[in-house]
Amino acid sequence: MSDALNIIKDPTLTYRQELVGLARLGESTDHTLRYSDAYYAAKAKGALCDLNEGPMPFRPRYICPDYELLFKKGCDFLQLDPPADLLEAVNALEIFYCHVPSITTYPVYLGDLDKLLEPFVLKEDRAFAKKVLRLFLRNIDRVQTDSFVHADIGPEDSVTGRLLLELTEEMQLAVPNLTLRYDPERTSDDFALACVKCMLRTAKPSFANHRMFVSEWGEKYAIASCYNGLSIGGGGFTLPRLRLYECALDARSPEDFIENELPKYIDLQLEYMDKRVKFIVEESSFFKTNFLVIEGFVKQENFTGMFGVVGLAECCNRLLGIEDKKKGFGMNPEATALGLRIMDAIDRRVGGHVAPYCDAYGHRYRLHAQVGIDSDGMDDSPGTRIPIGVEPTMLEQLEVNERFHPYFPTGTGDIFKFEETYLRTPEAILPIIKGSLARGLRYFSGYLENNDVVRVTGYLVKKSEIEKLRQNKQSLNQVTVYGKGAQDGGHALDRRIQHHEDCACQ
Amino acid sequence: MKTAPVNKIIPFSNVDGPGNRTSIFFQGCPFNCLFCHNPETINLCVGCGDCVAGCPAGALSLGEGRALWDSKACVQCDACIRTCPHGASPKVRWMTVEEVLREVKRSAPYIDGVTTSGGECTLQNEFLIELFGEVKKLGKTCLIDSNGSFDFEKDPRVLAVCDGVMLDVKAVEPAWCRRLTGRGPEMPLKNLDYLLRAGKLQEARTVIFPGRDAENEETVRYTARRVGGACDYKIIRYRPYGVREAYRGMLGEYETEADYAEKYALMARELGASRAYVV
Ligand code: SF4
Numbered sequence: 165m166s167d168a169l170n171i172i173k174d175p176t177l178t179y180r181q182e183l184v185g186l187a188r189l190g191e192s193t194d195h196t197l198r199y200s201d202a203y204y205a206a207k208a209k210g211a212l213c214d215l216n217e218g219p220m221p222f223r224p225r226y227i228c229p230d231y232e233l234l235f236k237k238g239c240d241f242l243q244l245d246p247p248a249d250l251l252e253a254v255n256a257l258e259i260f261y262c263h264v265p266s267i268t269t270y271p272v273y274l275g276d277l278d279k280l281l282e283p284f285v286l287k288e289d290r291a292f293a294k295k296v297l298r299l300f301l302r303n304i305d306r307v308q309t310d311s312f313v314h315a316d317i318g319p320e321d322s323v324t325g326r327l328l329l330e331l332t333e334e335m336q337l338a339v340p341n342l343t344l345r346y347d348p349e350r351t352s353d354d355f356a357l358a359c360v361k362c363m364l365r366t367a368k369p370s371f372a373n374h375r376m377f378v379s380e381w382g383e384k385y386a387i388a389s390c391y392n393g394l395s396i397g398g399g400g401f402t403l404p405r406l407r408l409y410e411c412a413l414d415a416r417s418p419e420d421f422i423e424n425e426l427p428k429y430i431d432l433q434l435e436y437m438d439k440r441v442k443f444i445v446e447e448s449s450f451f452k453t454n455f456l457v458i459e460g461f462v463k464q465e466n467f468t469g470m471f472g473v474v475g476l477a478e479c480c481n482r483l484l485g486i487e488d489k490k491k492g493f494g495m496n497p498e499a500t501a502l503g504l505r506i507m508d509a510i511d512r513r514v515g516g517h518v519a520p521y522c523d524a525y526g527h528r529y530r531l532h533a534q535v536g537i538d539s540d541g542m543d544d545s546p547g548t549r550i551p552i553g554v555e556p557t558m559l560e561q562l563e564v565n566e567r568f569h570p571y572f573p574t575g576t577g578d579i580f581k582f583e584e585t586y587l588r589t590p591e592a593i594l595p596i597i598k599g600s601l602a603r604g605l606r607y608f609s610g611y612l613e614n615n616d617v618v619r620v621t622g623y624l625v626k627k628s629e630i631e632k633l634r635q636n637k638q639s640l641n642q643v644t645v646y647g648k649g650a651q652d653g654g655h656a657l658d659r660r661i662q663h664h665e666d667c668a669c670q
Numbered sequence: 671m672k673t674a675p676v677n678k679i680i681p682f683s684n685v686d687g688p689g690n691r692t693s694i695f696f697q698g699c700p701f702n703c704l705f706c707h708n709p710e711t712i713n714l715c716v717g718c719g720d721c722v723a724g725c726p727a728g729a730l731s732l733g734e735g736r737a738l739w740d741s742k743a744c745v746q747c748d749a750c751i752r753t754c755p756h757g758a759s760p761k762v763r764w765m766t767v768e769e770v771l772r773e774v775k776r777s778a779p780y781i782d783g784v785t786t787s788g789g790e791c792t793l794q795n796e797f798l799i800e801l802f803g804e805v806k807k808l809g810k811t812c813l814i815d816s817n818g819s820f821d822f823e824k825d826p827r828v829l830a831v832c833d834g835v836m837l838d839v840k841a842v843e844p845a846w847c848r849r850l851t852g853r854g855p856e857m858p859l860k861n862l863d864y865l866l867r868a869g870k871l872q873e874a875r876t877v878i879f880p881g882r883d884a885e886n887e888e889t890v891r892y893t894a895r896r897v898g899g900a901c902d903y904k905i906i907r908y909r910p911y912g913v914r915e916a917y918r919g920m921l922g923e924y925e926t927e928a929d930y931a932e933k934y935a936l937m938a939r940e941l942g943a944s945r946a947y948v949v
């Protein structure tokens with residue numbers, strides 16, 4: 165069967181999912197953009213991966229519009245005036261979202277919803293505001309049917325923030341993904357605790373290290389897609405990744421890897437990024453004619469390329485000849501130290517590369533710990549994470565992660581699975597989050613083991629929706645299929661549960 | 671150098687007092703509760719050597735009058751615990767205050783405080799006084815999890831450096847209490863009153879056994895009336911896991927039904943223990 169026919173006949177795809185699949189197929193027929201032979205060889209080996217971005221980038225991968233500007237000036241192209249009340253505000257956003265491109269075809273950043281909507285919410289009575297927000301969230305879940313759709317709240321407490329948390333709990337939706345920007349001085353314990361409670365019931369929000377992001381991006385940063393740090397009014401051009409385990413296959417020693425093999429692959433990935441970035445800016449029409457650019461909702465100089473890595477754990481284990489993962493990266497100081505050396509080497513080389521455009525960042529790309537895709541199986545763990553199934557205690561896991569998170573301004577994160585008793589003791593989670601963020605963790609996600617909405621590698625899916633696919637039925641959310649793949653191939657839902665051990669007395 | 675037998679240290683616990691806590695479990699307990707589900711924590715190793723040969727990892731040897739355990743070699747099969755005829759475990763570390771403190775300091779950035787438990791941690795009274803003094807310097811709270819066998823009134827030094835005690839009220843009726851725990855109820859009940867007076871009762875706890883209507887009711891009534899709204903009163907369901915076989919036969923092979931336990935929590939609340947709930 166042809167690929168097109170496969171898509172058309174697949175009973176588990178919705179109409180829109182078929183359309184996206186066919187569009188990708190169409191894009192893959194053009195090969196205008198060419199890379200070096202060495203690049204293709206490395207890709208064929210699996211050492212480099214383009215995350216199926218498609219050979220002809222006709223828009224940046226991630227776009228984070230400045231929604232404040234929409235509320236200030238309106239939008240000519242979409243014929244929207246600045247909103248005067250909550251209904252108009254929500255309606256304007258719903259319309260606007262449908263016109264924000266991305267790699268997924270859905271908007272990956274919905275705005276700092278609490279800040280945007282608070283002035284309008286405060287003018288309404290609470291019950292009415294809640295009703296409007298409920299319909300707003302329902303619209304997002306049913307129209308922007310993709311778990312990489314992401315909204316942010318915080319760092320301050322607000323009526324809108326509280327309403328969004330209440331509704332998130334009541335509605336149990338996988339979309340949108342949600343992040344609290346946590347700042348110990350601006351986020352009250354009470355609000356943070358409300359977020360922890362919501363996280364236990366719905367697997368969101370996650371907690372972003374606000375101070376760390378601000379130090380890299382300034383106040384106007386977005387958490388988009390999984391956990392990606394980007395500029396508001398900007399975004400990410402492209403995100404390819406080094407599959408570090410495969411990069412290490414030919415290395416004779418850790419030194420050989422760091423001095424010879426790794427630089428080779430880094431340079432090939434940089435070549436790929438440079439060409440794509442130039443193509444997006446110079447050839448594709450996006451930065452010339454799209455209303456987002458013309459009207460200033462995004463600025464080309466605020467985009468950067470995201471240099472992704474995956475599989476650091478397996479790479480270190482391979483280089484040190486460690487076969488038993490239980491004794492490897494995460495549990496073994498030698499492997500962790502090697503991981504840091506490798507990250508330093510990547511950081512230095514990528515940081516030394518003068519990238520085209522990316523003006524706001526001194527013409528530099530920024531590192532990203534990619535969360536993995538379903539086809540990675542067990543060979544490459546997400547980013548710098550400790551492999552699923554061999555995680556040490558949560559304390560040891562945090563200690564390792566805190567050392568790796570600072571490398572990744574465009575995103576990294578860790579996920580912790582909690583058992584039932586934590587529903588009664590959310591106060592026991594907050595100090596863990598506060599402590600780890602203070603010590604260098606960038607992004608903390610958690611969920612309760614028995615929830616329907618669960619976090620796979622960075623995105624949320626409903627276990628009940630995965631079940632639908634298993635029964636050959638359609639799932640409205642186009643990400644459910646990745647969740648199924650990650651569960652089957654990477655055992656992504658089998659991560660260690662943080663639970664209490666029996667004490668001596670009942 | 672003061673040392674104490676430590677069975678294990680759990681860096682993060684959400685069930686040993688408020689917030690996130692590091693729990694330190696000491697070996698050894700003066701009670702011998704029928705329903706103990708970690709009976710290997712009751713006694714200290716007597717050095718009989720019975721467990722040594724059966725260790726598949728060669729992690730055990732005899733010396734210093736007791737079994738010596740190589741934690742790095744151990745594969746955690748628990749064969750030694752099943753073998754030991756003395757209700758002990760060779761997997762115990764004799765640790766100094768500094769050694770315990772080193773582990774506490776590691777988890778300190780993420781915790782609200784420390785809870786000592788067991789076994790019965792008050793057997794290590796002198797050790798606790800020193801340890802708590804140091805933990806306090808880290809700005810963390812210290813809680814004691816106790817069966818009430820230690821006379822807190824007679825030696826109030828440990829209470830002075832601890833923020834509260836989580837006290838078991840296992841039984842009230844003397845004959846039932848002796849059968850259940852091997853000791854009479856006098857000291858735990860005296861402590862219940864004393865800790866309440868001193869404002870140091872962090873929580874009270876009672877295990878509810880299946881089908882023991884009269885015993886359960888007497889314990890809950892007595893405790894609830896005294897505790898009132900002063901602190902949490904946890905009504906705990908009996909669970910047979912880990913309970914020694916001989917005693918499971920007597921106490922029950924099944925865990926206490928949730929509904930049955932809820933009846934007692936309701937009773938406790940009606941008697942004024944407003945913070946009574948089932949766990
Ligand atoms: S649990 Fe006991 S018997 Fe098993 S390996 Fe460890 S010391 Fe040996």
Ligand code: SF4
Pocket residue numbers: 714715716717718719720721722736737750753754755756757758759760
């Ligand atoms: S742990 Fe038990 S069996 Fe082993 S030497 Fe000590 S008392 Fe004997």
